[in-house]
Amino acid sequence: MKTKTLGDSHSLEQIRQRFVEAAGHVTQSLGAGRVIGQVYAYLYFSRKPQSLDDLTKVLEISKGSASMSVRQLEQWGALRQVWIKGDRKDYYEALDSFGKILRKALLDLIGRRMEVGDGLLEQVEGLLEEKGTSTQPTQEDLEFVQKKIALIRAFRDRTQRIWDSSILTLLLK
Amino acid sequence: MKTKTLGDSHSLEQIRQRFVEAAGHVTQSLGAGRVIGQVYAYLYFSRKPQSLDDLTKVLEISKGSASMSVRQLEQWGALRQVWIKGDRKDYYEALDSFGKILRKALLDLIGRRMEVGDGLLEQVEGLLEEKGTSTQPTQEDLEFVQKKIALIRAFRDRTQRIWDSSILTLLLK
DNA sequence: TGCTACGTTCAATACGAATTGAACGCATTA
């Protein structure tokens, strides 16, 4: 039991392994784990649905990892569960709507990280409104900060539009 | 010596700290450290150039961190070094061409991570060319893999165009 | 009803990357 899957061709199996490895790096650099990419790539290059058990053996990952990765990928619409009658295991096959998948995944990953900064500009602008009437801070300081924040807002708004229109909609197609 | 900088206004100082914190999160999630963002935000909201020494005190980071961050930011065109005569310290002030800065930073960060996967498609397609003539692998397997890889290439080319045109050029303006 | 084989969960662990800080080199000044 040395190599399994995808016929016996050495070079084809080699190619799959290359993709598994590369996908692992990609997802890792995107801030999802390495395993997620590996699982998807492996399933993508599998002719038949594979079980969690297969994944743990081939990718040498734990049962827990396999389970969690598969669930994450399912939520991103990257996998489909397949029942094989007379078999108690769950089987999975990869879907290939890369655009939709990437879109969901990015929104998820980015959203997960941007909570903190989100709404900061609005909050701060609110604070400045209040202070605008008071005279506590020196007029100079107030103007300085307002000017700086205005620059940020302008840039934010511009990139926001680009992001919304270009990326997401185009990835959808 | 409790609070320094930016006048004495509590609320304005508060605002700066908010931005420092937020910027730290952003750069961290982008895969550059937390410190990079903090340093930039602090300088951006400083009226006068600041020294490494200032940074270590205000941001509570080590001299090493301050030095490395400043250098990185300089390479991204985010900072400008300022000499103050009669002072042996180096001073820095933030530049605000956000577009150019982000562009350089992203190219750098992404480039740093994509080395692995880069050229993979080309390599693999090369391998498949060779195998195309041999009959080692079953015809079915060969076709399967070729089809799968073609899908990936199509997607890669499409997103590549979007990335090149939309993002980078627009960020330049 | 108990037994088996599976998937899930989450506290413990391992791992990689960010950060530190001591050692160093290089200016500047006396």
Added chain:
DNA sequence: TAATGCGTTCAATTCGTATTGAACGTAGCA
């Protein structure tokens, strides 16, 4: 020329987070 005050470097450390694996719940089967 020595002494002082910088910035830089990089091995050691710390810290966050991905991964593990043992314990658990559950569904099917005898």
